[in-house]
Amino acid sequence: QVQLVESGGGLVQAGGSLRLSCAASGRTVSNYAMGWFRQAPGKEREFVAAISRSGGSTYYADSVKARFTTSRDNAKNTVYLQMNSLKPEDTAVYYCAACYSYPVVTTHQYDYWGQGTQVTVSS
Numbered sequence: 001q002v003q004l005v006e007s008g009g010g011l012v013q014a015g016g017s018l019r020l021s022c023a024a025s026g027r028t029v030s031n032y033a034m035g036w037f038r039q040a041p042g043k044e045r046e047f048v049a050a051i052s053r054s055g056g057s058t059y060y061a062d063s064v065k066a067r068f069t070t071s072r073d074n075a076k077n078t079v080y081l082q083m084n085s086l087k088p089e090d091t092a093v094y095y096c097a098a099c100y101s102y103p104v105v106t107t108h109q110y111d112y113w114g115q116g117t118q119v120t121v122s123s
Contacts, residue, residue: 002026002098002112009094009117012086020081022096022114030074033102035110036081038092045095047105049081059103086121093118
């Protein structure tokens with residue numbers, strides 16, 4: 001079992017930045033590729049970014065490419081999502097998730113999920 005806890009969400013103006021963290025406990029997070037997803041009200045959960053087990057490879061949705069960066073510190077059992085140049089359309093609950101495969105963009109292939117953290121971008 002892996003427990004994931006996201007933090008770092010909040011309210012930010014358009015053009016601003018936030019860094020989300022995903023802290024893992026239980027099994028070591030280095031055993032898993034990690035993904036970030038988001039869900040806006042009334043919309044389906046969508047893929048944002050993924051990072052390989054070692055952190056040597058990353059993959060992004062087109063909508064966030066060049067603005068978001070995911071990284072990980074396996075020694076700290078933590079994964080990060082740096083979000084720059086935020087837009088109102090980035091407003092959503094952001095989730096981290098753990099998966100054995102990489103890269104995976106579909107929710108059903110992820111085995112463990114955090115509870116989510118709210119990100120709100122004002123215009």
